[in-house]
Amino acid sequence: MTTRAVETWTLEPLVKFVKEAGARLVLVMTSAGQVLAQHGFSRAVDVMSAAALGAAIMASTDEMARELRQPPFAALNHQGERHGIFLAGLATGRGRLVALVVYDLDVSSLGLVQLFFEQLAADLQAASPKDSVPKQVLAADFERQLSDSLNTLFGR
Amino acid sequence: MPDAIKTLSSQLAQDPDSLVFLRLGELLRQKGQLDTAHRVALTGLERHPHLPDAHDLYARILADKHDYERAFDEWDMALRIAPDHVGALKGLAFLYFKVGDVQQAAAHLEAAQRAAPDDPGVAQALAMARGGGPGGGGAEAGAGGRGTEPLTEPEPIAPAAQPLEEARVFAGLEGAQEGLLLLDASGRVLGGALKDPTGQDVTDAVAAYLAGVSQEAARTVKLLGLGRWTGLAAEGTLGHVHLAPPTSDALLLVVRDRAVPMGRLAIIAQRAALAARRWLEAHA
Amino acid sequence: MTAPAAAYGKALDLITRVRGVRGAMLVSAEDGIVVAEQLMEGIKGPAVSALAASLATRLRRAMEAAGVGASLFWHLQAEQGALLVVPTPAGTLVVAVAEPDVNVGLVRLELLRAAEVVG
Numbered sequence: 001m002t003t004r005a006v007e008t009w010t011l012e013p014l015v016k017f018v019k020e021a022g023a024r025l026v027l028v029m030t031s032a033g034q035v036l037a038q039h040g041f042s043r044a045v046d047v048m049s050a051a052a053l054g055a056a057i058m059a060s061t062d063e064m065a066r067e068l069r070q071p072p073f074a075a076l077n078h079q080g081e082r083h084g085i086f087l088a089g090l091a092t093g094r095g096r097l098v099a100l101v102v103y104d105l106d107v108s109s110l111g112l113v114q115l116f117f118e119q120l121a122a123d124l125q126a127a128s129p130k131d132s133v134p135k136q137v138l139a140a141d142f143e144r145q146l147s148d149s150l151n152t153l154f155g156r
Numbered sequence: 157m158p159d160a161i162k163t164l165s166s167q168l169a170q171d172p173d174s175l176v177f178l179r180l181g182e183l184l185r186q187k188g189q190l191d192t193a194h195r196v197a198l199t200g201l202e203r204h205p206h207l208p209d210a211h212d213l214y215a216r217i218l219a220d221k222h223d224y225e226r227a228f229d230e231w232d233m234a235l236r237i238a239p240d241h242v243g244a245l246k247g248l249a250f251l252y253f254k255v256g257d258v259q260q261a262a263a264h265l266e267a268a269q270r271a272a273p274d275d276p277g278v279a280q281a282l283a284m285a286r287g288g289g290p291g292g293g294g295a296e297a298g299a300g301g302r303g304t305e306p307l308t309e310p311e312p313i314a315p316a317a318q319p320l321e322e323a324r325v326f327a328g329l330e331g332a333q334e335g336l337l338l339l340d341a342s343g344r345v346l347g348g349a350l351k352d353p354t355g356q357d358v359t360d361a362v363a364a365y366l367a368g369v370s371q372e373a374a375r376t377v378k379l380l381g382l383g384r385w386t387g388l389a390a391e392g393t394l395g396h397v398h399l400a401p402p403t404s405d406a407l408l409l410v411v412r413d414r415a416v417p418m419g420r421l422a423i424i425a426q427r428a429a430l431a432a433r434r435w436l437e438a439h440a
Numbered sequence: 441m442t443a444p445a446a447a448y449g450k451a452l453d454l455i456t457r458v459r460g461v462r463g464a465m466l467v468s469a470e471d472g473i474v475v476a477e478q479l480m481e482g483i484k485g486p487a488v489s490a491l492a493a494s495l496a497t498r499l500r501r502a503m504e505a506a507g508v509g510a511s512l513f514w515h516l517q518a519e520q521g522a523l524l525v526v527p528t529p530a531g532t533l534v535v536a537v538a539e540p541d542v543n544v545g546l547v548r549l550e551l552l553r554a555a556e557v558v559g
Contacts, residue, residue, distance in 0.1 A: 020375075079471075109497075111472020111490030352507025365502035372498050373516055376491040376523065380484070380537070383519030390499060393509030397502075411506050 005037035006152045007094070013123035014039060021116040022108035024083070027051055027100040028124070031058060031089075035149055036097065044150040054087055054100035075117070077110050086113045090121040093128035161187070168196075173203055181213045185220060193217045208234040212243040224251055225424065240271035246278065253285060261285050335412055338432050341405040343367030347435065350411060353394055362409065369399060370407045387425065389418055398425040402432040448476040451554035455534070458550055460542030462521070466558060467533040469493050475532060483537055492525055492535050500527075513548055526551040530559050 003018060003026075005011040010028050018026060018039045025040040027047065033055030041047045062072045075088035086101040099120065103113055164180040177200030184193035197214040204210045215230035228251050234244035249264035265282040272278060336348035343363050350359045369388070377385040388399040391414075398410045398421045410425045448466055455464035456478050463479030465488060472493030477485045495516065503511055516523040517540065524536040524547050534554045536547050 105470075109470065109472040109490065109493055111468075111486065111493055114473075115486055115490040350506060354507070356507075358505055358507060361505040362502055365498065365505050368498045369495070369502050372491070372495045376495055376516065377518040377521075379487055379491060380521070380523070382521035382523075385516060385518045387517040388499070388514065389517070390503060390514035391512045392503050392506075393512060395506070395508030397506060397508055409506075411508060 003037070003039040004153045006149045007036045009127040009129065010037040010124060013120055013127055016123065017116050017120040020119070021101070021103065021113045023101050023103050023113065024107075025050070025100075025102040027054060027098075029055065029098050029100070030094075031055060031096055031098055034145070035153060036094075038153050040102075041153075044154055047150065047153060050100060054098060057087055058089065058098050075114070079105070079110065082106070084108075084110055084113070086110065086117070088117060088121075090117075090124060092124050093130045097124065172199075175200075175204070175207075175209075177203075178209055178213055181217065185213075185217050190217060190221055194221070206237055208238040208241045208244065211237070212241060212247065215244070215247050219247065219250070224254065227251065228427075240267070242268045242272045242275065242278070245271065246281070249281065249285070258285055335410060336428055337362065337366075337409040337411075338402070338435075339363050339366055339407045339409070341367070341407075346406065347432070350409070353413070366399070366407055366409060370401065373399070374401075387422070389422060391418060396421050398422060400425050400429050402429040403436055406432065406436055408432050445476070447557050449478070451534075451557040452476060452478040455536050455547065455550045455554055458536075458538075458543065458546050460539040461536050461547060462539065463488075463537045464554070465489060465492075465533075465535045465537075466554075467493055467535055469496055469527060469531045469533050479537070488523070488535060488537060489533075492523060492533055495523075496525060496527060496533055513551065515544060515548075524548065524551060526555045528555045528558050532558050534558060 003011065003015050005014065005028075014026060014028060014037050017023065023039065026038065027035055027041075027050055028037040029035045029051050033051040035047055035051050038047055041050070057076065061076060065072045072089060075086060077087075078085045082105055084103050084105060086099075086103065088099055090097050090099060099117065101113055101117070103109075161180065161183050164176050164183065167176045168174060168180055177196050181193050181197040181200065184190075184196060194214075194217050197210065197217050201207075201210045201214055211230045211234035215227040215234065218224075218227035218230060227247065231244040231247040231251070234241045235248070238244070245264045245268035249261040249268065252258075252260035252264060262282060262285045265278055265285055268275070268278045269282060334349060334351040337345065337350050337359060338347040340346055343366060345359055345363050348359075349357065350362050352358045373385045373388050377383060386400065390397050390399075395411055395413045396416060396418055398418075400408050400410075402408050408425065408429050410421060410428055412421055412424070416424075452464040452466070455461055463477065463483045463485075465477040465479065465485060466475040467473070467489040468475055470493070472490040474485050474489045477489075479485055479488075496511070496514070499514060500511055503509065511527055513524070513526050515525075520540060522538045522540055522542060522544075524538060524542075524544065526534045526548070528534065532555075534551045536551060538547060
């Protein structure tokens with residue numbers, strides 16, 4: 001399984017996290033769903049769908065938190081029969097990012113994912129460029145940027 | 157002989173501290189009254205814990221009862237007290253021979269010969285061990301001791317019970333082919349074997365899982381700041397297991413049924429770890 | 441039938457009273473999440489729970505493969521400490537974090553008692 005990054009500073013923390021937490025699939029993305037790094041995905045279309053869905057879930061729960069007049073929820077976990085999905089936000093010098101983690105219940109657990117997610121958040125925070133301003137993705141550039149990102153994420 | 161037993165029993169009853177228990181125990185052993193011999197030897201050993209002959213006697217009885225692991229302990233203890241104890245050297249030679257380690261058997265017999273150069277039995281056993289060896293018409297030692305004189309009897313001996321190379325890792329340890337397993341860091345079997353309670357060989361299946369257990373144990377102690385992990389003991393509904401890293405890149409598993417207490421299992425594991433370390437160093 | 445949460449605290453309390461025990465926890469075996477805890481300062485509860493559960497899962501598989509049945513108690517020994525665990529039938533792990541020279545027999549007994557309470 002390969003781990004690839006559009007922004008190289010995310011690579012090392014992500015590789016470490018995948019190894020420690022035993023994660024099957026991981027996306028690190030912006031709140032808008034722009035993918036910075038991925039592990040385990042083999043098709044570009046899956047990355048695009050997962051990123052869009054993950055970002056949408058985060059947006060929904062952020063909104064729910066706002067309705068409840070409380071800070072955004074730290075993390076979400078859904079557990080199925082064989083897999084779990086963990087979705088959480090993290091703060092970096094690149095702005096707020098979102099991590100989507102899919103784990104096999106045979107190999108990992110929510111406890112392990114949570115434990116090593118804390119480390120991932122700290123590592124990404126430490127590795128991120130400190131004074132970079134999050135780039136605004138313009139509609140005109142969107143398709144080209146997406147295409148570039150996907151090419152990088154799949155080593156093309 | 158029954159008269160002798162009666163006489164010795166009566167002497168012992170009159171003077172429980174007397175060393176006559178050595179002769180009585182040996183006589184009973186030779187007559188095959190192993191349970192009575194066991195009681196006599198154990199009582200004598202309690203009164204004379206530092207007497208190498210008492211450990212030797214007890215070991216012979218245990219060996220006759222096929223409790224080779226404890227026999228090994230007792231002969232080992234006798235040698236710690238008296239490093240040239242011929243009986244213990246012969247006994248250990250027998251156990252090594254039994255698991256197919258002719259080299260160790262010969263080394264112990266050579267030591268016995270140095271201690272007792274005029275003992276024809278030792279010379280004869282040594283010649284057989286050197287010439288025969290397991291699978292080569294060498295000596296199956298019948299359970300070890302003077303009455304049976306396993307390595308000193310001239311009769312042809314069947315091939316050793318466990319001539320496999322793997323068994324040699326745990327030479328002298330009981331269960332080398334059913335309850336001891338040595339693996340390398342990637343879970344490959346280096347020695348020993350494992351059988352489940354139904355007698356089915358489960359070596360490969362267990363080996364496949366153990367690498368994961370060991371990695372998790374190492375990670376757990378590291379992240380919790382507990383230093384190096386030294387062992388993992390577990391009680392199961394049907395048996396007990398003890399896992400230990402004899403070296404940083406090897407893993408040892410000892411499995412016994414529930415009758416073996418956890419503390420004793422830890423001692424067995426320690427001894428097996430020592431044997432494994434020696435073997436790993438020799439094969440490095 | 442599981443015990444009320446208040447009973448958990450009492451059960452853990454009995455474990456932590458054993459000399460050399462630095463903390464006790466109830467952990468969900470499946471998730472590796474803390475259910476209840478009584479820990480001395482400096483012990484990382486989430487780490488203990490996640491790692492103990494993960495090790496318990498791996499150990500269970502190995503023990504099943506070896507034919508020794510389900511685990512009733514296990515003890516991870518390390519140079520500077522120990523982890524002692526009793527799994528309950530309902531899927532909870534009763535965990536003690538202890539000094540390396542703790543009285544294992546006594547801790548085991550308290551863990552088993554706590555496991556009965558927890559169910």
